[in-house]
Amino acid sequence: MIQIGCIADDFTGASDWASFFAEKGISTILFNGIPEADIKTEDADVAVIALKTRTEPKEEAVKESVEALAWLREQGTKQYYIKYCSTFDCKKDGNIGPVIDAAMDYLGETATVVCPALPVNGRTVRNGCLYVNGVELQNSSMKDHPLTPMWDCRIKELMRQQSSGEVVVMPKEICEKPDVQEWMGEYQRKKKHIYFVPDFYEQEQGKRIVEIFEKFKLLTGGSGVSTFLAEKLEHQEMELIKGQETPAIIIAGSCSVATLGQIAEYLETGKKAYKMSPRKILEGTESVDTIWKVIGKWKEDDILLYSSEDASTVTENQKNENISMLIEQIQAQIAQQFVREGRTRVIVAGGETSGAVTKKLGYDRYYVGGSIAPGVPVLIPVQEPEMRLVLKSGNFGKKDFFIRALEYTRG
Structure with missing residues (x-):
């Protein structure tokens, strides 16, 4: 019950x-x-x-x-x-x-x-x-x-x-x-x-x-x-399967102040990152294929794929009603390709982006594991318990959140 x-x-x-x-x-x-x-x-x-x-x-x-x-x-x-x-x-x-x-x-x-x-x-x-x-x-x-x-x-x-x-x-x-x-x-x-x-x-x-x-x-x-x-509930603890250590992908679609700070902190580490261009996406010169040609070669590396911009740039981009949806679709397809390659760690920033990614991956239920930050747990798909997903609201987490998420989901 x-x-x-x-x-x-x-x-x-x-x-x-x-x-x-x-x-x-x-x-x-x-x-x-x-x-x-x-x-x-x-x-x-x-x-x-x-x-x-x-x-x-x-x-x-x-x-x-x-x-x-x-x-x-x-x-x-x-x-x-x-x-x-x-x-x-x-x-x-x-x-x-x-x-x-x-x-x-x-x-x-x-x-x-x-x-x-x-x-x-x-x-x-x-x-x-x-x-x-x-x-x-x-x-x-x-x-x-x-x-x-x-x-x-x-x-x-x-x-x-x-x-x-x-x-x-x-x-x-x-x-x-x-x-x-x-x-x-x-x-x-x-x-x-x-x-x-x-x-x-x-x-x-x-x-x-x-x-x-x-x-x-x-x-x-x-x-x-x-x-x-x-604290009021009587319960039995659920034992979760240990994850696998594979390179991770971080997908950031949120434009919140918190996520922008997390991106900046991650970039300072010198780790691999790819910034999507709304203008090129609208022009048709940037797509899943063109992005994958670059990041698909980084097989041994953790990767950040992001589209986040400051508020003024977001306002300008939103003059085209389709851009947010196009970006989310591309990010979701990249996440799917990433998992097909055998990688088992996916970290997503932004509610709408998280929804697009989880829908594309096709998981419908998850065990809930420990938290990286208040309100941000690790999720383990019931269908593939070796997978580790982290899906955070754009405003959650400190500046080092992405770095902590990489460490927390490793192994």
Whole structure:
């Protein structure tokens, strides 16, 4: 029986959430998309389903999320979690509110928690407002996110636009009240959707949040409370097969400040790298074949293949709507060719890029191993347990992340 079943709005978010359970030694399996009816959970205590609902049309996002909930319920899941971005979604017609509402209706619940914070990565909530490294969301670097720009830090206002119920902000002093459950009960008796938003700006506050909400059938948020949820589970550790030592490929499609710094740090090592040119791709002079003619010769070397640019260059490139998709397709095909050559270590930076790569490789479920950085685990495909994949959100990891990933996945 699955103790906690999670539905995540993208693949890197799913692996992020799952990593905190794996770090505690809990058997955790990650599915790329809704599993077929006869797929088993490999006796895992925690199951995570990665969807692509972060950027899908609202109706599709709701439909897929409910279908994923139905699959989890068929497996006898005891508790459910809706995982979304730790910096939320500022669009008035965003998907987070509608998906939460649909999940509450499907499960017959009238109240849940909205807890997007991940303090260990600088994503915090104070008095109902989101911060990135101490800066209000709309003033942070996330305001220029190419897919989901972040221009409002007020969760209450964001949920008001996206959802049907009432947001209740829970400052630290409320969370610490001995009679907090009675305080919450006054709102729950209203018999409509209630979303509790607790303060979470210090790591240890997560323990109190779990104590308050652990009996709720449905929880929602980022991955900040995952480690505290994991501490509550009784489990048996899953033994993973040792990987093989082959040269690795790093594929960077994210244009976040963090990934740009990681690329710069990697390049300083003098290791092999190839920078893709959006202009040449559009002209047709750069392709999978031309890139492979260069990097295919580096058979004994770790390789970085990247397309990442600073914000101003990205804006210019986005004038052509096809360029991002073309780059992702090429990067995914290169990763596939790389694996066909017998190499077993693939590291990807960027949520959309990770989705394209995993789809091309064709793996549909993974064991979740140890983490290289908070929220970034090593993934082991059930179908090919000698493989090691690292799929990170663009904003995660320190400057030496790529170097650490190479070391961590070796052997």
